[in-house]
Amino acid sequence: MTAHWLRQMGWQADVLDPATAPDLAPSKPSNPEWIREPAGVAQMSAPEMWTAMQGDPGIAVIDCSSSIAFRKAHIAGAWYCARACLADGLKALPSHVSTLIFTANEAALARFAAADALALGWQVQVLEGGNTSWRSAGLPMEKGAHRQLSPPNDVWYSPYEVEPERQESAMREYIDWEIGLASRLAREPGVHFQVLRAE
Structure with missing residues (x-):
């Protein structure tokens, strides 16, 4: 479909036929430093995070999944904030919040977002395994567009x-x-x- 639209717009576009095309090996990144995940952010398991949330009202869970994914299902009590909006979005948290635990449907995204927040001066941790580990542990989930720190x-x-x-x-x-x-x-x-x- 994309090739069809591009051709109608005057571009040369073709579709690769996987049945007749040669095997294509994925290329290696020219600069692997770009994709190296940040270090230095502590992680906690889903049960550890659940226990911490019960005993510390200063903890806020920040979900950096897409806004659509957040609305469909997220950790009960979590806040939504797009990674690109952390600098401004986190300012809207209640004043008693002192520690942020980052999560996302993709665990790597949560680690990058936590590193960003750490650079902004926040105390941060990351949910090991992201939302998948929380869901697998059978811990409370909810749905809906609640507690949004950045626009969807x-x-x-x-x-x-x-x-x-x-x-x-x-x-x-x-x-x-x-x-x-x-x-x-x-x-x-x-x-x-x-x-x-x-x-």
């Missing part, structure tokens, strides 16, 4: 992913956008769009 604009929401009460209007907005797309492209001088005929 990190990803595009399809009409099926917005709040149930907004789904119908979102679908209508998308259909209106799609119907009017061809005419808008025709008025755009920088886009050379030509609908391809079926062969």
